[in-house]
Amino acid sequence: MGFGIAHREEPAYSEFGLRVEQVQVGRSDAQVLVPVVDGRDLFGDVVPVKGIGRDPDDLLGRHGPLLPTEWPHPPPTTLLWRCDCGVEGCGFASARIEHDRFNNDYDHVVWTDFTLHCLGDAEPPRELRFRTRQYIAEIVRLHADRTWETELRRTAREVATALDGDPAILGQWDCALRWAKPHERAGQVSVLVTDGSAEYSTRYDGAAGAAEIISRLRATDPRESAERTYSRPG
Known part of the structure; x- marks a missing residue:
C-alpha cells in the first residue's frame, strides 16, 4: 500500500x-x-x-x-x-x-x-x-473607478498621495502623515500629521486644490499652523 x-x-x-x-x-x-x-x-x-x-x-x-x-x-x-x-x-x-x-x-x-x-x-x-x-x-x-468620488475627496486623496510619494515634504519638519480627509460641509481638507510625540490637525481650503496645499506644507511647518493638537501617551 x-x-x-x-x-x-x-x-x-x-x-x-x-x-x-x-x-x-x-x-x-x-x-x-x-x-x-x-x-x-x-x-x-x-x-x-x-x-x-x-x-x-x-x-x-x-x-x-x-x-x-x-x-x-x-x-x-x-x-x-x-x-x-x-x-x-x-x-x-x-x-x-x-x-x-x-x-x-x-x-x-x-x-x-x-x-x-x-x-x-x-x-x-x-x-x-x-x-x-x-x-x-x-x-x-x-x-x-473614481466616478463616485467628490472633488473635495479627490483633493484629499491627491494630497495624501503626494505626501506618501515624497516623505521629505513633511520630513523636513520631522513629521509624517497620518491621513488627509475631506470635510464636505465646510469645503475643507483636514490633514493630520505626527512628530511621534503628538498629532497636529489643520484644515485647508479644498477649493485651492492639492498643489496649493502641498505648497503650503513645503513652506510651513504644519505644527505651527495646527488648529488642534493631540498629545500621544508615551
Whole structure:
C-alpha cells in the first residue's frame, strides 16, 4: 500500500464584490464601502441593527487592508463594517483576511475569524473563500473607478498621495502623515500629521486644490499652523 499525499478537494468559492454608497453619518453625508458576497450586502442583510460600511479610502487607499497577507505573516484583524453613528469602536464587524495557496493546488483568499461586536444577535459567517484573481480584480476595479468620488475627496486623496510619494515634504519638519480627509460641509481638507510625540490637525481650503496645499506644507511647518493638537501617551 502506498502512502501518497492525499488529494485536497477544491473548496467552494463565493463571488466577491464592492460598492460605494452615500449615507448620513451624524450631520454630514458620507461615502462608505460595502462588501458584497454573491450579490448580497454581507452585513447589512443579516445584522439586525442599522450599520454602515467604512470610508472607501480606509480600505482601498494607502495601506490596502483588504489585500490579503501571506504566510508566515499572521493576518491582522480588518474592520469591515460599523455602527451607523460612525464611531468604529461603538459597534463593528471584522474579519481576518489572508492568502491561501492551498499547497499550490488552488489559489484563493479567505476571510475568517469574523467578529460582530455590539451588533445584535446575528450569526457571523464562519469562513468565506474567493478566487484570488477575481478578488484582486474587484479591488483594483473600484480603486481605479473614481466616478463616485467628490472633488473635495479627490483633493484629499491627491494630497495624501503626494505626501506618501515624497516623505521629505513633511520630513523636513520631522513629521509624517497620518491621513488627509475631506470635510464636505465646510469645503475643507483636514490633514493630520505626527512628530511621534503628538498629532497636529489643520484644515485647508479644498477649493485651492492639492498643489496649493502641498505648497503650503513645503513652506510651513504644519505644527505651527495646527488648529488642534493631540498629545500621544508615551
